[in-house]
Amino acid sequence: MADTMENLKEAFAGESQANQRYHGFAKKAEDDGLTMVARLFRAAAAAETVHAQNHLDVMGTVGETAANLEAAMAGEAEEFESMYPAFIATAEEDGNDDAAGTFDLAMQVEQIHYQLYSKALEAVEKGEDLRERKMFVCRGCGNTVEDEAPDKCPICGAPKSWFMHIE
Ligand SMILES: [Fe+2]
């Protein structure tokens, strides 16, 4: 049983990573004019998401929404308080500015996620949903914004057109 739980975790991590890798491969195929190869990568990526979600169901790590928000906040806090600061320091020592940059953008956005989740938890604890709002995500840095996309991303400087509307 212990082994199977470890295997589920490993399979979940592997499928999740394959999903993202395939989206990266699809973008490259699209840039190369290989539209149908890009579509195949996106289809396989969607299938890996199905696998990852199925594994997650069996692992039983999805709880009630209030507990899920708390778990999400703990994960975000760990990333921006501990993981990313350490990773940035190492990247700077290594002189890898690109790595330090991508870690820094993510670290800033994880703090925003933490705040958004914390407001959501307050609402859920009162037995409410969040008030109705639009949500936007910056394609440059992942900045996550309520109501309206800014003219310029305050985190990465991307223009308004880089923000995708999330349903
Ligand atoms: Fe996050």
Ligand SMILES: [Fe+2]
């Ligand atoms: Fe951004």
